[in-house]
Structures are given as C-alpha cells and as structure tokens.
Amino acid sequence: MKLIVFVIFCLAIIFGECSTPVSFGTLKQINAGELNIGYVETGPADGPAVILMHGFPYDIHSYVDVAPLLAAAGYRVLVPYFRGHGTTTFLSSRTPRTAEQSAFALDIIALMDALNIDKAILAGFDWGSRTGDIIAALWPDRCKALVSVTGYLITNLVASLQPLPPQLEWAWWYQYYFATERGELGLTNPQYRHDLGNVIWKFNSPSWNYTAATYDQTAAAFTNDDYVAIVIGNYRWRQSLVKTTPRYAALEKKLAAAPTIGVPTITLDGELDPFTPAGDGSAYRAKFTGKYDHRALQVGHNVPQEAPEAFAQAVIDVDKF
Numbered sequence: 001m002k003l004i005v006f007v008i009f010c011l012a013i014i015f016g017e018c019s020t021p022v023s024f025g026t027l028k029q030i031n032a033g034e035l036n037i038g039y040v041e042t043g044p045a046d047g048p049a050v051i052l053m054h055g056f057p058y059d060i061h062s063y064v065d066v067a068p069l070l071a072a073a074g075y076r077v078l079v080p081y082f083r084g085h086g087t088t089t090f091l092s093s094r095t096p097r098t099a100e101q102s103a104f105a106l107d108i109i110a111l112m113d114a115l116n117i118d119k120a121i122l123a124g125f126d127w128g129s130r131t132g133d134i135i136a137a138l139w140p141d142r143c144k145a146l147v148s149v150t151g152y153l154i155t156n157l158v159a160s161l162q163p164l165p166p167q168l169e170w171a172w173w174y175q176y177y178f179a180t181e182r183g184e185l186g187l188t189n190p191q192y193r194h195d196l197g198n199v200i201w202k203f204n205s206p207s208w209n210y211t212a213a214t215y216d217q218t219a220a221a222f223t224n225d226d227y228v229a230i231v232i233g234n235y236r237w238r239q240s241l242v243k244t245t246p247r248y249a250a251l252e253k254k255l256a257a258a259p260t261i262g263v264p265t266i267t268l269d270g271e272l273d274p275f276t277p278a279g280d281g282s283a284y285r286a287k288f289t290g291k292y293d294h295r296a297l298q299v300g301h302n303v304p305q306e307a308p309e310a311f312a313q314a315v316i317d318v319d320k321f
Contacts, residue, residue, distance in 0.1 A: 021214045022064045024079070027087055033110030034095050038087030039080035043071030048144070049117045050315055051108060052079045055126020056231060057197035058302060059085055059221035061214075062125070065308035066315075073316055078120075080111055082127060084230025086221040097226050099233035100244055101155050102251040105134040112142060123315050125149035125268075125303050127234075137259040138251065145264040145318040147311070149303045150276060151284035151294075152267075154255050157240050171274045174200060178235040187228050194219050205300030207272050262290040264321035266314045269294070273301040291321040 024040040031037075040060055050070055052063040060079045067077045081088040082104055083097075090097070108131055112120060121144050122132035130153040136143040137154065163169065174196065177183035186192045198215050201208075221227075236242045244252050265288045269276045277283040281294035295314065299306035 021061070021211070021217045023217075024060065024064060024067070029087060030111070030114050031091060032114035033107060034091055035083055035107055035110070036089050036091055037080050037107070037111050037114075039078055039111070040067065041076070041078050042067050043075050043077045045076060047071075047074045047076040048319065049112075049120035050075045050077050051112070051120045051122050052077065052304070053108070053122070053124030053128025053131050054079075054082065054085075055124070055128050055302075056234075057200055057218075057222065058126065058305075059218045061218050062302055062305045063308075064305070066304045066312045069308065069312035070315055073312075075121075075315070078111075078115070078117075080108070081221060082131075082230075083107055084224055084226040086224060088224070090226065096245065097229035097233060098245045098248070099230045100237055100248045100252060101130055101134060101234075102248045102255065103245075104131045105138070105251075108135060109139060109142060118142070119144045121145045121147070121315060121319055123147035123304075123311070126153075126301065129153045130155065133261060134255060136261045136263045136265070138254060140261075140263050143263050145321060146261065147266050147268065147314045147318055149268045149270065150273070151269070151281060152261070152287040154258065155238055156256055156258060157238070157252075158256065160238055161240060171203075175235045175239070178232050179239055179241055184228065184232050187231060190223070193222055193227075197222060201302070204273065204275075205270075205302050205306060207298075208300055208302065208306050210305075258287070260287050260289045262288075264291040264318050266293045266295065266318045268303055268311070268314060269296045270299045270301055270303050270306070271296050272299060273303075275301065293317070293321075 027038050028041055029036055029038055054062045063079045070077045119142055124132045129148045129150055132146050132148055133154050136146045197219055267281055297307050297310055304311040
C-alpha cells in the first residue's frame, strides 16, 4: 500500500506542472473555543493524531502532499485553517480579532479538546512552527512530539525591539509595511492582497517553481473576512505597536521567559529560506532539551510543500524517538 501511494505521489510531482493542483476534497467544520474551525482530516480515525499547521501567507494546501503520505503510514492527520483563514470563523461578532502568538496555540488546544484528542504530534512552519513550539513548551502533556521548521520561533517582544543586520531587516519588509496605515489599506485591497502573497512566496522560496494555479488555490483562503485584522494584528503585536490583550497576558509572560522544549523534536531548515539562521541549527539548539535531531533541506521557506517526502518522514521519525 505504501509503495502504491509513493508511486502516485512521484507521478503527481512529475506531471503536476501540467495539471490542476491536488485538492484535499471535503472540509470539516467544528466549534472549538471561540472559533468554528475549518479543517481537513484524513487517515484512520484510530491512528496516532498528527496536526499540521500552516504559516503566512499560506494555508492548509502546504500539506496537500504531506497528508496522504502520513495517512498511508497509519496516522490520523488533521490540517486546520488558522483564525482569519479559509473557512475558520469566529463564533461571535463581538469577539475581539486578537492575534497574539498564544491565541493561535489556544485555538489548537481547543480543536484538540473538541475532537477528544488528548495528545498529538505537532508539525508546522512559520506561524505553524511558532504555534507548535508554544504548545510543546507550555502544554507538553498535549504534545507527543514536535517537528518545527526554522527551530525555535517563540516571539520575545523585548528582543524584537532590537535591530537586526540590515540584510535581515530587508527580508522582513512586509512586516514594517503592515505597521503602517498604507500597509493595512494595501492588504485590504483584494487584488493587492492576492499579489502581495505571491511576491512573498517568490522571495521566500527562490527555487520553487510553483504554478499560478497552485498559488491561487492557497490565496482563496485570504478572502476570509477576518484575514486583514488577524494578519495586521499579529505583525503589529510582534512590534509592540498594539498591547497584549489581558486574557493572554499571563501566557505571554511565560513565553517572554523563552521556555525550553523537552518533548522529542526534529527541527528542519530550508537552506534557501531567507529567514533560516546561519549555523545549521546551532542558533536555537539549546532551546530543545529532549531527544532531538536537526535536518537541513535544499528548499525555501514552505518546507512541507517544497519537500513533502522529507517533511512527512520527519513526522514519522520523531514519533519513534
């Protein structure tokens, strides 16, 4: 069975440039915490749970090739839309559209509770890495193991106020753009929102020859009514331009102490990712105190979509630690 899935996957890679992008099929919806979360579920219902988490500006389709590989290996795979993306919506119009890093972690915990999942393997990149890191650090009893692209991404607001070398600052241009009213208006404009994400994709993944159809499949998730509020809110919060909401203050205080992560972990670096720190993982190695491995891949920022086999293998391997 695994061989058949592998052959199908390889044929999809070979011929994918000439065909319609692979689709997940039917989405599920569930009330969880303050959200109604849209998510994909595949694999045996009684298999070990794996939650795959996307980044910005990406969506669940970063895992469209990873999920079937894990499902074929016997895992129950869940791929949720984060708040402000795709079919995930707030249950109440009165709920503040907050976007602190801990809010995303609580959303995933709420999803696990709603689905009666006591513990899961967490895997992600970008916003997804940060979310997995936070859960592994603060709620290790809910995280069986962790796969984290670019390692330790928990935000330290004080440290974020310090400047970086100019070349690195330049790479973060869109975060400064979002700090302005001009940037918010730009993201509000539907065409500019669509085009901005594509610009970021090209910069983040210089060797990835994705098609316009592949990008458009993901960009559809950016039409969510709360997308602008969540994206702008998250990046302005990271720059301390908006205050932490009181309900998240205690959690953010814990995260400001840069807690270590003791669950089994594999970190992945995309060597062509402009945000990958130099040193083959040495910049964050000390933050992981449990069983650990680090792998570098010749891809850019969107590791699961650029190297799905390697990403899926990391999930399978960390489960054996």
